[in-house]
Amino acid sequence: MKPDYFMLSLFIPGPQSPGNDIDIYLQSLIEELKELWESGVETYDSKENKTFNMRACLLWTINDFPAYAMLSRWSTKEKLACPCCNDETSSIYLKHSHKTVYMDHRRFLPMNHPWRHNKRSFNRKTELRSPPQLLEGSAVFDILRESNMFRHNLDVMHIEKNIVDSIIGTLLDIPGKTKDHAAARFDLKDMGIRKNLQPKDTKDGKKTKLAKACFSMTPAEKTIFCSVLKAAKLPDGSASNIARCVHETEKKISGYKTHDAHFMLHYLLQVPIKSILPDHVAITLVRLCSFFHRICQKVISLDEVVNLEAEIAETLCQLERIFPPSFFNIMVHLPIHLANEVRLGGLVQYRWMYPVERFHTRHRDARRKTQNSGVTLEALTPSFASVKDKNPIEAKVAYYGRIVDMFELDYYGQFKVVLFKCEWYTAAKENFGLSYVYFNKKCYQEEPFVLASQVNQCFYVQDPYVSDKHYVMKTIPRDLFRVSDDLESDSPIIYAREPCEPEVIPCLPNDNGEIDLVRNDLRATIIDMDLNMFAKQYCEEDEESEYEYMEDLDSGTS
Incomplete structure (x- = not known):
């Protein structure tokens, strides 16, 4: 769905919320929805250069919780506030906290x-x-x-x-x-x-x-x-x-x-x-x-x-x-x-x-309040059990680094390739499932270059007690912006390389029913x-x- 047509309508309650009187505001919208569902509306198809009868229905609404109450007429406060639990909502009134x-x-x-x-x-x-x-x-x-x-x-x-x-x-x-x-x-x-x-x-x-x-x-x-x-x-x-x-x-x-x-x-x-x-x-x-x-x-x-x-x-x-x-x-x-x-x-x-995803270099990040130089990629890497191991096992390994410089290679106007020159760091993972690196422990310095299309963005959060230790936070690219009409056909390929590996979730401690x-x-x-x-x-x-x-x-x- 294109961003231009994402929102059907928008209603902001503001300080003077209409409450149940929202029906008055929605009446014209409901009449149009009935028309779209029952008889349809003649609509022009610019691609086919002809008109057709379009029918549509309202699947669901997206709103904050107070607006949920106004639209659904389900009270989102007091005893039965949960619209999913319905009349089986478990609630209790706290006398002192009111x-x-x-x-x-x-x-x-x-x-x-x-x-x-x-x-x-x-x-x-x-x-x-x-x-x-x-x-x-x-x-x-x-x-x-x-x-x-x-x-x-x-x-x-x-x-x-x-x-x-x-x-x-x-x-x-x-x-x-x-x-x-x-x-x-x-x-x-x-x-x-x-x-x-x-x-x-x-x-x-x-x-x-x-x-x-x-x-x-x-x-x-x-x-x-x-x-x-x-x-x-x-x-x-x-x-x-x-x-x-x-x-x-x-x-x-x-x-x-x-x-x-x-x-x-x-x-x-x-x-x-x-x-x-x-x-x-x-x-x-x-x-x-x-x-x-x-x-x-x-x-x-x-x-x-x-x-x-x-x-x-x-x-x-x-x-x-x-x-x-x-x-x-x-x-x-x-x-x-x-x-x-x-x-x-x-x-x-x-x-x-x-929002959209952007990349910048590490030196630019140093003088700004934002951070866009962090990158991560996954690559099939052979793992050896020992020096004498002749049958290494190939598995996906995550690498983390920061962009130092960017290059665009122009092949005589036929096509262009963007390269990132990166610093790569030794990575590890702790019991809480968080990956971390040490900025003072670099690795793979002889292999600094990667294609821009190979990496995903990440950023780093400094440990409060060890200054060189930084936790890796893998961001999710927020949207695919339609630069041209041809981009949408490549969407499955773009989504396929986005980071979606399963996270390591810390287990709840076995406390035998007693906690401090x-x-x-x-x-x-x-x-x-x-x-x-x-x-x-x-x-x-x-x-x-x-x-x-x-x-x-x-x-x-x-």
Whole structure:
């Protein structure tokens, strides 16, 4: 589909949302859709130079979550907020946090999974329910709806944005954004879970002590976390200047947009998270980041969709064991359904706009705030077991480097070839599944040249503790721009060489049902108990922040 015709219509609610009155705005569109479906419209075909009767139907809509409610008339708040779980939505109202949360993700696990019987780490109950059944079409529209159960898209872009908000706000303990506040701790006490994180009175009984959770960070660690994001250089067109959103002095990150959140979730957060947080927290968050990265691939098999469904169920259950219930707003619950949406509606890329891929040299990157010189390629390479091995095994090996110079070879006007001169680096992979290189360890210096058509773009994120160590982030080329009419015929070839190798996903640690919830090396927080505290907390934590969409002009309905 060409970018010119990607959007059928666009509606931005803005501050004065029409709510249910959106029917008035859509009435003319619905009349035209009925005409297109029932009788068709005479249309001119410029290629065949003749007219034909065109019929069309509306398959689905793409919109953020508040607009989803307006279009579908399904309330996306309160008790039954999940349109996929329908009336089987598992929710609970937190008295102190004044919000409804959506947990019980154990019901999406296999029936023989040990976590279904783990009462201590969850809600003190066994979970024997099966997953909710998908909502079927009504009898009125049997023919259309039974064959099209996917009517309104869950918008991955805004789900990512809200999840990043929750992760960053909680890890950095940003006031008004963190989900681990005093009210959340009193909710734990009401629910009778995680006694070591419940509020405790001080010896004099005048104040309350809150133990530091396992995901808490020291001021120095928060500074390191922020410095990784501030120093990161991203490819042109992928995101805005994220560095200006990082406030190291205040130890907070704010003002980023949806595509910034997309890039942070897919590529950046893993590095400070795995370097700072304990393994059981870091592995879980890295798996969450990996889920979104893999579900946005341009090539994905049905077997991979099945694996993603199983992995996100385990990941969300592990998050339930680590983070407080207040963390689980509806946007954190919705990823449980995203793999099935890929199965029903196809690749995420067809419901998203992606920037173009560009290349530049390493020296140009040094004086810019962006990074476009990183390259990666895969080549069949013989592997020898020993010096005497006469039967080497050939396998694909990934190589990583940076462009030093570019050359265009002109063969007397017959054709041209672009060459990249590169520095190549020794690469390795760690337990979290991240590949890394050392810029001070070069290799294959006698073979610096590659064809531009052989490589894909990547970029590097510096390790916060080892300056020469850089993690490799393989970017997904976002779009095929139609330079000429002939390009579209080559699309399958172009897609075939895009990076789509399976990622190595870290396994959840085998903890025998017990995890460390408290960080004992940090002093507990002492607070004064005020009767109006929770009301104030509720006001500070903006209710609309659960699905922020007003600040981005790119949100809307299409």
